[in-house]
Amino acid sequence: MANDNKPNPNRVKISPWIIYGAIILIFIFISVATGGQNFSEPAKTTSSKFNSFLEQGAVEKVIIYNKTEAEVYLTAAALKDPKFKAVAKDLLNRPNKGPHFVFDIGNDEIFQKKLETAVAEGKLKDYNFLPKSNWTEILFQLLPILIIAAIWIFIMRRMSGGGAGGGGGQIFNIGKSKARLFDEKTDIKTTFKDVAGLEGAKEEIQEIVEFLKNPEKYTNLGGKIPKGALLVGPPGTGKTLLAKAVAGEAKVPFFSLSGSDFVEMFVGVGASRVRDLFKQAKEKSPAIIFIDEIDAVGRARGKNNMSGGNDERENTLNQLLTEMDGFGTNSNVIVLAATNRADVLDKALMRAGRFDRQIFVDLPDVRERKEIFEVHLAPLKKVEGLDTDFLAKQTPGFSGADIANVCNEAALIAARYDKKAVDKQDFLDAVDRIVGGLEKKNKIVTPEEKKAIAIHEAGHATVSWMLEHAAPLVKVTIVPRGQSLGAAWYLPEERLIVRPDQMLDEMCATMGGRAAEKVTFNRISTGALSDLEKVTKQARAMVTIYGLNDKIGNVTYYDSTGQSEYNFSKPYSEDTAIIIDKEISALIESQYQRAIQLLEDNKDKLNQLADILIEKEVIFKDDLEAIFGKRNFDANLQPETDL
Incomplete structure (x- = not known):
């Protein structure tokens, strides 16, 4: 691959139309070079007809090639004769300069004597015997082969990357690595300052960079530089962002590519690219190699032998294992990799000596979410005094990518309403939009259905408000949003461990919607599908x-x-x-009956809350406190959304 990944402004791009035009010009040149025939092929004739033309004095000159083929040029007067009308004009309807006729001669000596006699009698002006080159015929014979070869090369270039990704764009370099090289000359602006939260992971990653910058600090004590580090965590938590920060911070060459870059339709290409990648890294050592989504090539071997492509993937993995820790490996090359599916990786890849460190990049907690918000809020025009603590509490379970999406969505919402700055309500609307989907205010809902939806959501609110370990509601809406007809926003506690009574309270609150329908209407509906799915998984x-x-x-x-x-x-x-199925059913039914009992005891408050919900369509914590009073269970709660 090239050392400089920047596009070359001096590179000349040749348009296909220029190539087509050049081919046409070549054909014109060939036509002119072979006698200026003006795009007109000479007509075939016979020796007897030629003799009659000669007797009439219609022939101006004759050229004999290789003593076998004669080309006949007619006089200007003869071309005016109607019987020569077919050869008087060329294909462009211009005067035909000749040759006008062509025929095969017999004995060349007899034919020459006939021409000498005609010249002596004044019936022929000139004749000549010439050798004829066959290079034009050879060219036309080779032309189809050349065209087929050019088309084949063009297709193979496209199949192998279309010229992108370094050497992979050339058919003869298809086994070359597609990794991009970042070094001190490359404009990479992401640094560790741009990575909010993830303190433990940043410390580990920074230490790896320090290994390569100042190895003596560690080797003087007898330590060895790690061979590799594996970043593991859910999608969107910042694994690739950490790698970008390494590329921005490291003063050593940084090779970046995806696990899928090793996959190709040709057998042996994956292993060849692995070899080429490590060869380039060793030449520039000390260096860092980053393989994103390594599960594309590092899956456990021998698990699905029915597929034919499995052998090729295993060969690629075997080559990767050998390069990372095998005979002749270079300790000055560190491999970073990222995946959200560490459970499917091969055990040989995960062992110490290959990936010495496994860095778990988890979802951020409330403190880390605040730091992430501060990073993504920096480029936004926001109102003064925006409470980032509040925003962090409103987004439990959000990854760094989700928070970036919230900030961007809030800016789009503020622009939609022609605001000069992004305010708190825009962020709340952005969270609702991302979690619940777009509001469908024009969806047709009958009054009976609206009453049922209000009762269902009021049931959730009532049960969760009355149970100690269930998350109390912050907001309830019956405006259709996404695929749901109603939505409820909870305020759960962020727990590290969960006890059975806490899980049972959550299940009871989840069944509150269906229980409310049973208590109020004495019949149930399909509206509890998502609730049933959630509670079944919990049980x-x-x-x-x-x-x-x-x-x-x-x-x-x-x-x-x-x-x-x-x-x-x-x-x-x-x-x-059978026992498992019975126990799951018993758990769910017991909490369903418990929710029914709670709602029976507070049926009037349930209906009162539903009436307010029908009237306002959205209710908040204050409305619940006005009906049920202050909640007795005090805890350090953080918000969550449940649909």
Whole structure:
């Protein structure tokens, strides 16, 4: 690959039309060079007809090529004769300069004597015997082959990258690495200052950069520079951003590419690109290689042998393993990789000596979310005194990418209403838009359906307000949003561990919507689909994952390696499956009956809350406090959204 990835402004781009024009000019040149035939082929004739032309004095000159073929040029007077009308004009309807006829001669000596006699009698002006080159015929024979070869090369260039990605754009360089090189000459503006939160991960990554800048600091104590570091975490948490910061901070060459860049339709190309990548890195060592989405090439081997492409991927992985820690490896090359699917990676790739460090990049907590907001709010025109603490509390479970999207969406909403600055309400609307979807105020909802939706959402609000461990509601709306007919915004506590009573309270609050329909109308509807999905997952997790069920006991069927997805059998017997199904159903039904009992005891308040919701369409925490009074359960709560 080229060392400089910047586009070359002096590079001449040749248009295909120029090539087409050049080909046409070549044909014109060939036509002119072969006698100026003005795009007109001479007509075929015979020796007897030529003799009659000669007797009439219609022939001006004759040229014999290779003593076998004669070209006949007619006189100007003969061309005016109607019987020569077919050869008097060329294809462009211009006077034909000749030759006008062509024919094969017999004995050249007899033919020459006939021409000498005609010249002596004044019936012929001139004749000549010439050798004829066949280079034009050879050219026309080779032309189709050349065209086919050019088309093949063009297609192969497109299939191998179309000229992008360094050497991969050339058909003969298809095995070359597609990695981009960043060094001190490359304009990379992302630094560690742009990475908010992630203090532990930043410390680890900064230390790796320091290893390469000042290795003596560590090697003097007998330590060795790590071979690699693997960034693991959910999507959008900043893994690639950390790598960009390394590229911006490191004073060593930084090679960046994706795991899919090793994948190609040709056999052996992936392994060849791995070899070429590490060869380039060793030549520029000390250096850093960053492979984004490494799970594209680093999946566990031997898991799905039914596919033919599996062997090619395994060959690529084997080459990567050898380059990272094998015979002749260079310790001055550090490999960084990022993935959100560490469970599917090969164990040989994860071992110490290849990826010595696994850095978990988790979702940010409330303090880190505040720092991320401050980074993304910097370029926005916002109102004075905007409370970033409040924004951080309104976005639990949001990744760094989600927060960046919130800030951008808030700016778009403010611009939509012609505001001069982005305010607090714009951010709240942006959170609602991202989590719940776009409001559908024009959706047709009958009064009966609106009443049912209001009762359903009021049921959630009532039950969650009365349970100690359930998250109280901050806001409820019955305006259709996205695929939901109503939405409720909760204020949950950010817990590190969860106990059974907390999970049961959450399940009870989730079933509050359907329970409210049962208590009020004595019938239920399909509106509780998302609630049923959520509560079923919680109940199944209690029974089969966390070991929180008395009948199943302290047993988990969770496989942290992710290999169970390849198995066609369950890790428990049929009898145990029956018990699991019964326990899940019993958990859900018990919390459903508990929610019904709570709502029966507070039916008048439920209806009162539903009436306010029908009237205003949106209610807040103050409306709940006016009906139910202050909530007795005081905790350090952070907001969340549930639809």
